[in-house]
Amino acid sequence: MTDARKRTTIIIMSLMVLAGIVISFFLGQFSITPKELGGIIISQFADIKPFWTSQQEHVFWTVRMPRILIACIVGIALSTAGCVYQGVFENPMAAPDFLGASSGAGLGAALAILAGMNEWMITVMAFVFSLATIWLVYIIGNRTRGNKTVGLVLAGLMVSALAQAGTSFIKLVADQTNELPEITYWLMGSLTGTTQRDVVFSGAIIVVGIIPLLILRWKINVLTIGEDEASTIGINVARVRFISLICATLVTAAAVSVSGMIGWVGLVVPHFCRKIVGNNMKFLLPASVFMGAFFLLMVDNISRNLFAVEIPIGILTAIIGAPFFIYLITKGGESV
Amino acid sequence: MISVSDLRYAYGTHEVLKGISFDARPGELLCILGHNGAGKSTLFKCMLGLLRGYSGSITVDGIDFSRLKPKEKALYVAYIPQASKPTFAYNVMDMVIMGTMSVAGGISGPGEKEKRLALDALSKMGIMHLKDRDYTKISGGEQQMVLIARALAQGAKILIMDEPTSSLDYGNQMRVQKQLRKLVSEGYTIIQSTHNPEQTYVFADRILCIRDGIIYRQGKPQDVMDEKLIKDMYGIDVEMVESADKRVRFFELKEYEDNEENKE
Numbered sequence: 001m002t003d004a005r006k007r008t009t010i011i012i013m014s015l016m017v018l019a020g021i022v023i024s025f026f027l028g029q030f031s032i033t034p035k036e037l038g039g040i041i042i043s044q045f046a047d048i049k050p051f052w053t054s055q056q057e058h059v060f061w062t063v064r065m066p067r068i069l070i071a072c073i074v075g076i077a078l079s080t081a082g083c084v085y086q087g088v089f090e091n092p093m094a095a096p097d098f099l100g101a102s103s104g105a106g107l108g109a110a111l112a113i114l115a116g117m118n119e120w121m122i123t124v125m126a127f128v129f130s131l132a133t134i135w136l137v138y139i140i141g142n143r144t145r146g147n148k149t150v151g152l153v154l155a156g157l158m159v160s161a162l163a164q165a166g167t168s169f170i171k172l173v174a175d176q177t178n179e180l181p182e183i184t185y186w187l188m189g190s191l192t193g194t195t196q197r198d199v200v201f202s203g204a205i206i207v208v209g210i211i212p213l214l215i216l217r218w219k220i221n222v223l224t225i226g227e228d229e230a231s232t233i234g235i236n237v238a239r240v241r242f243i244s245l246i247c248a249t250l251v252t253a254a255a256v257s258v259s260g261m262i263g264w265v266g267l268v269v270p271h272f273c274r275k276i277v278g279n280n281m282k283f284l285l286p287a288s289v290f291m292g293a294f295f296l297l298m299v300d301n302i303s304r305n306l307f308a309v310e311i312p313i314g315i316l317t318a319i320i321g322a323p324f325f326i327y328l329i330t331k332g333g334e335s336v
Numbered sequence: 337m338i339s340v341s342d343l344r345y346a347y348g349t350h351e352v353l354k355g356i357s358f359d360a361r362p363g364e365l366l367c368i369l370g371h372n373g374a375g376k377s378t379l380f381k382c383m384l385g386l387l388r389g390y391s392g393s394i395t396v397d398g399i400d401f402s403r404l405k406p407k408e409k410a411l412y413v414a415y416i417p418q419a420s421k422p423t424f425a426y427n428v429m430d431m432v433i434m435g436t437m438s439v440a441g442g443i444s445g446p447g448e449k450e451k452r453l454a455l456d457a458l459s460k461m462g463i464m465h466l467k468d469r470d471y472t473k474i475s476g477g478e479q480q481m482v483l484i485a486r487a488l489a490q491g492a493k494i495l496i497m498d499e500p501t502s503s504l505d506y507g508n509q510m511r512v513q514k515q516l517r518k519l520v521s522e523g524y525t526i527i528q529s530t531h532n533p534e535q536t537y538v539f540a541d542r543i544l545c546i547r548d549g550i551i552y553r554q555g556k557p558q559d560v561m562d563e564k565l566i567k568d569m570y571g572i573d574v575e576m577v578e579s580a581d582k583r584v585r586f587f588e589l590k591e592y593e594d595n596e597e598n599k600e
């Protein structure tokens with residue numbers, strides 16, 4: 001595929017996200033017609049007489065809109081972080097869960113629920129614990145002897161295991177009537193009950209985190225050919241790696257803290273994009289941003305509309321993601 | 337010109353380089369010979385700035401190399417590995433343009449100038465036709481050419497190569513070495529390690545023999561190389577045979593049967 005066609009592909013992807021958002025506005029238990037939607041939106045800027053119910057307007061602004069935006073935001077975050085981790089660690093199997101981001105967030109959330117904190121504090125605790133876990137992984141990984149990449153992966157596995165043990169222990173001592181179900185539900189990953197505050201919080205952090213990654217994406221490319229070669233080409237490997245990891249981690253923690261554990265997005269979406277636009281971060285990173293948003297938005301639409309009872313999105317991403325990944329590594333032709 | 341003077345390096349208490357000194361001038365192809373573990377790779381890593389904590393000095397055009405930042409070093413010295421195995425497949429143009437990354441970058445990435453540098457490098461190596469091919473799917477010889485093109489795009493005049501042809505078939509070895517001679521004639525300095533003493537006759541201006549961390553001998557291959565040197569360096573008995581044009585010589589292992597006969 002030529003560069004020009006890759007550029008066109010990415011523009012198409014961005015239009016798919018826009019179309020996806022518009023379609024999602026109409027999906028849900030409260031029906032809103034296109035005309036009503038137009039009216040609700042225009043009424044923000046112009047004075048028109050409502051021909052819709054105030055309940056519709058309320059649902060649109062406080063439930064549906066935040067829900068749609070958070071699906072896009074979390075999708076972008078997980079997919080972009082996965083794409084960056086794969087490059088920085090020179091490892092196709094790298095994903096946000098990889099460094100303990102998710103299990104750290106889970107532990108923080110479980111602790112907060114056990115302590116009876118409110119929903120906002122649960123988010124904050126998940127965020128803080130997620131960052132702390134990755135920080136710990138990074139410190140341990142840097143102290144390992146020999147190959148630092150492998151050291152970091154192993155440190156991630158170990159610290160994740162510790163965090164998961166902590167979460168399991170909290171589940172054991174939690175009150176079985178209300179705390180335990182809440183923890184379990186949080187860990188499954190869900191976008192239910194997203195508030196406008198969640199959107200602003202995670203959205204702001206993700207914008208701050210993704211800009212440096214977009215700037216550094218050329219250098220992350222060079223990291224994938226190996227530390228020594230990248231270094232002799234003139235890349236300050238330690239610095240590029242550090243900034244990339246900080247940003248990817250910030251973005252992951254912001255997503256996980258509002259959504260719970262949503263697996264597979266960070267692994268599958270970047271690989272899907274690799275098949276389409278190739279491995280050059282120039283195209284791969286923007287493609288991952290758009291496809292991450294599109295993928296999670298679509299899965300969330302299924303999660304909240306397919307059955308009478310909402311299915312936690314984490315279950316769906318696994319059901320869709322795992323078989324799709326198997327397809328990618330077998331039928332997809334290229335080696336991963 | 338790159339000058340190495342009294343270079344010493346130790347991994348812990350194990351001293352690998354024990355005082356290495358030499359120069360390499362523009363328009364010179366220097367071959368470094370040495371048995372496995374002699375210290376060739378360590379020497380290269382020091383020269384590329386990948387290992388710190390050595391004693392002695394490495395200067396490039398009189399500038400202390402250890403004081404330069406990675407992106408400044410990249411403008412003087414380029415590294416061409418034996419084979420690059422990128423985790424993910426890139427096309428050839430992407431690989432070559434990576435060489436310009438120390439100067440390019442920012443939000444917009446490599447621009448027209450960098451693209452031209454990469455295209456110039458590809459055409460200089462005569463591999464323009466590979467531009468859009470997948471790097472992981474071209475032959476070993478072609479990959480080596482791409483890595484050399486990447487070093488040229490980087491803009492450095494000193495090229496350090498780690499056994500550039502050891503994994504190539506005979507034809508590709510010759511093609512790569514011919515390209516290197518062409519670069520040398522344009523004023524590049526090439527320092528390469530090799531395990532093939534015979535080849536140095538054809539291509540090297542000077543050889544540097546490292547044994548146990550010191551320079552055992554250096555000079556023109558025609559002056560330095562003899563049966564004793566091979567015996568001392570590699571521990572094998574050889575016989576040296578000169579070809580008719582007195583330029584190329586070959587070494588033959590003394591046959592096993594000879595030794596058997598001698599015993600009788």
